[in-house]
Amino acid sequence: MSFLRVAVSLWFLKELLFRWPVLEILYSSKSFLNIGPTPYLASFPVNIELLKENYMLVVYAALALLLLNILGIGRNITSFLLFLIFALLYNMNNRFTNAGDKMSVVLLFYLSFANTFSHFTLFKRKPLSPAIEKLYNLVSNLAAYSIIINLCLVYVVAGFAKLMNPMWQNGTAVYYFLNDERFSIFAAGGKHVKFPAIILYVINYGTVLLELTFPFLVLNKKSRNTALLLCLLMHLGIYAFLMIYGMSVIFVLQYVMFYSSEELIAWSKKIKALFAKRFRFAKK
């Protein structure tokens, strides 16, 4: 969970910094585009015009909260404020956001209730009184379950939606995605993309099957690694061939939730040992 807090915060930081030149177009009242906030935000008692005029203050506040969250300062309060500020930013203009952006805000919501401060913090956490600590653990566990349920649900609903679509049913959906100029790296400049039909069918039906069975496979210890590896391959495919970068990263980051802290620590020790062995010459 600590890893997830830091990784998601770094991901947000990267997204924000790489979007920096476009922030004025997205949020400013001086933007050449006339794009209003979502109707939901309009129902809140916030002065949207004032927000748009001072959008950089919101962005700077988001940056400050991201840094605090990475260092674990302010703990759950910082995490919750971070969730609120990104929800606000994405509601000020949601016309450019993708599934990854939306999912990452929901992830911030769950993480803001979790105890993600056992590692990677600037200051060690003082234990609370036993009764409150017990409650905190309960809330933290429910937050962790929520992340897992959310991820499983996203895959299953996506699988069901595909199952209902005629193009996924007849096995041609992947072909059309590969010919979509907006996403496919193969369709650059209006090229017509053709792959052997058998490959497209395998990817098409394999994706639907994997998404539908994801919760069962991943909750079974025997099939967990295989399921996550297949999903990783699917996201690598989306990342490499469909130019959807942020979304793939945010999905894959959540896979750590299916492993215990002990397993992750053991892995990190193994990796450290491997590096130490390989780069022994660097030590004197």
Place this chain on the structure above:
Amino acid sequence: MQTKEPTVYNIAYKWVSYCLVLAFIYYWFFTLAIIFFYRPVQVITPRQTWLYATFLRQEWRLFEIPRVNNRKMIFIIRDKRQPAQADTIDLVQYSIAQKRKYAPFNNYEDALERLLSNVMNRLEVQVLEKKANLQKKFPGETQDFYLRQVSQLTEADTAQEVNLQNIIAFGKHILEKEKVNTTGKEYQLSLVYKIIPSQNSTAPLRNDEEIIFITAYRNF
């Protein structure tokens, strides 16, 4: 006294933890209801649905519908005095090319491309709705008739002109970026579908394009 305090804590803990677990169960039932029965849930619990949509909105049906066509948004700029002198820029291709150029660190270009695509989607919905209405009202007319009528109606639709204005603003922004001189020039905008041939088609590749919306020439 020493034994009473932990007991009070225990009871409080028990009840608070029951409430938390109940809230958790309710939240997930509500989420499931939102996913599968959005409209009825919105009618029954409008405030909760609104809160959920504001803060916890997600895309559940990922990659559900592939597009069967690519799109072009063609910006034609011509000299008012010599109309034969014209420049053409496809806003979609331009944005996609920029996005490709800087991939995978293309958040700026990707955001712009998504913005353009989103405003185009809105215009497209508006155009297709009007076309469907016209086809009901005047069945059996030529495609050219529908195109002209739809384009005129869309341009005259003041309630939704913001979509068209945004695309025009986008086009002007690109022209400015590319340092295209616009003095003494006028422009026209057209939305074109490029049909993707079917997967099993063995026929030689044709350039199947269909204009679905075209504006009259306008002054800069």
